[in-house]
Amino acid sequence: MNKLMDFPYTHILVLGLAKSGTAAAHLLLANEKKVRVNDMKTKENDAIVTELKMMGAEVIVGSHPVSVLEDIEIIVKNPGIPYDNSILTEAVRRDIPIITEIELAGQLVEGSIIGITGSNGKTTTTTLTTEILRESKHPVKVAGNIGLVATEVAQTLAENESLVLELSSFQLLGIEKFKPKIAVLLNIFEAHLDYHKTMENYKEAKFNLFKNQTEDDYLIYNADDLQIVEAVKQASSKKIPFSINKRLEKGIWANDESIFFKDEKIIDRKDIVLVGAHNLENILASIAAAKLCGANNDGIYKVLTTFTGVKHRLQFVDNINDRLFYNDSKATNVLATQKALSSFEQETILLAGGLDRGNEFGDLLPFLQHVKAMITFGETKEKLKKIAEEANIETIILTKDIEDAVRKAYSVSAANDVILLSPACASWDQYRTFEERGDMFIKAVHKLL
Structure with missing residues (x-):
């Protein structure tokens, strides 16, 4: 130990x-x-x-x-x-x-730590990075905000093993010397202000990820996020940008056809099974982190051609009479739901609602063009009803809970529709966790059979 x-x-x-x-x-x-x-x-x-x-x-x-x-x-x-x-x-x-105990975990690890944070996409990126390293035969363990306590895993880590840590702002706020060998900063947007009080406090917590890094470390960052581009200027580590919008000679990037690490083609996008532009960002960050840690292209290819998503994160659940059900219960804020809606072009029935933190949902409006019906629940159901009315969505149904919402969604659906749970809210008004909420959605879908 x-x-x-x-x-x-x-x-x-x-x-x-x-x-x-x-x-x-x-x-x-x-x-x-x-x-x-x-x-x-x-x-x-x-x-x-x-x-x-x-x-x-x-x-x-x-x-x-x-x-x-x-x-x-x-x-x-x-x-x-x-x-x-x-x-x-x-x-x-x-x-x-x-x-926080993350500080303790950092002092237990002799090998490389890959630390991953961002407002959205942490779990998917953490999982992808871990799976790519495993398929590349690189010894690796995973812990942190993904559900496994970092200190427990770190105590058992061998000297040649890497530790992939999903890190929340709550965890990063409580560090002194902690630093990852490879830091991954995915995105920043307004979140958890009930805890951090101000956006500046929230960003400061996230940017703690790289504050102790030296020139011997690496920082993988989102070159399409201007807040992040500005923030990483203060970092001492070697910077590896990623972008889904532009070519990067010193980073990882994607065009309409393929993904490239610098000038090296990694994979054709048509071979990747994970949907969504936001997941493309997660994929780029994962490839960069894994390659810096010794992953090979065969391992990358095998994972990206088989990985369909993390549970509760735009997870494909089932096809019932040509209706496609997706569980995105982890979408506990508006940005996450925006990204989920952007992942589909066919007509969509959106299930949304949950804890009322006082925010409004106007930022969803530009993303509702393909939404044919909105099924709302929880404390925010009336607020979401108003947004649906502003978007001229014809079918708007207020329901009591997830199970009721699934039944109502199916009753107004047609063949080839996507039925998407992407709540844009935390779950705590009705469910203990977003996982519990997602599991209820999955059970309700299966009951339709």
Whole structure:
């Protein structure tokens, strides 16, 4: 098991358990640190409390008393806990550093880290990069925001293995020395402002991805995103741009027929099975990251000619009586739904709605030309109804949940229609996660059979 080699703190507070907090506590205890754990939702008689106490941790649950900060040198916080939490605001006042377990994971890895972030496309790019490396026989593991705790995976990483990390802004906000050998910055647009408060704060968190990189590292970035082009000027690493709009002599790019890495043709686009212009960007970034890590063109070709998408991310579900069902439950914001709608030219029935974060949906209007019907649900169903009316969509149906929406969508569909779940909203008004929402969609589609 890999050990923490450069972590000079002795008294640590782990704030928030869940998967990442529990893993961080285990890691710190295994490295003979003095660990105090504080979690609001966990109960005193929960098994994890007993386990951590038996391992030597002090565990305080059910509240956040300021006394948990006594003698603490650094806080490892769960990424989902906002910085206006009372313990964190007091920690800032006391100049106590605050990190996430991603910082710990970075100190466990002797091989290469490929760190991938962006407002959209992280999971697809992370998965593609990992699969390409595997098909190229390069030792690799994957972790991070994709669902596997980074510190757990990093502890088991061999010296010759690479670690592909999907990184959220929440995770990147809490780093000190963490740096990937290869950084991938996909895109930036307004998101998670309920957490970050301002767009500048959000961008700063994302740009932490490359802030510690040196000239020995690589930064793969979207040359079609002007905010990113401006931001990467401050990076010290070697820059590898990608573009779906222009030729790049020193980067990776695509024209209407093929994909090229610099002047080397990699694959014809007609051979790629993953749909959507946004996925073409993800593909370019994945190829660049994998090639820099030692992937070969055979591995790239095999993955891109067979990979049909990540679950809940423009995932093809089924063809029922010539209706094509796609699950894009991960589309928790307007930009993601714009990209999903842009992936199809045939008539589409859009299922959308969810948590109301106070935003409007006017930016969807230019992307609704092929939408013949909109089926809405959740807290935002009335807002989306108004946008559908502005777009002169003839069929607009308000429903109570995903299952109801699928039935109604099918009832107004015709052969060759796309029936697309792309909510443009988070799921938390009705479903615990976007995965749960997507699974309900899949079950509802299968019930139609």
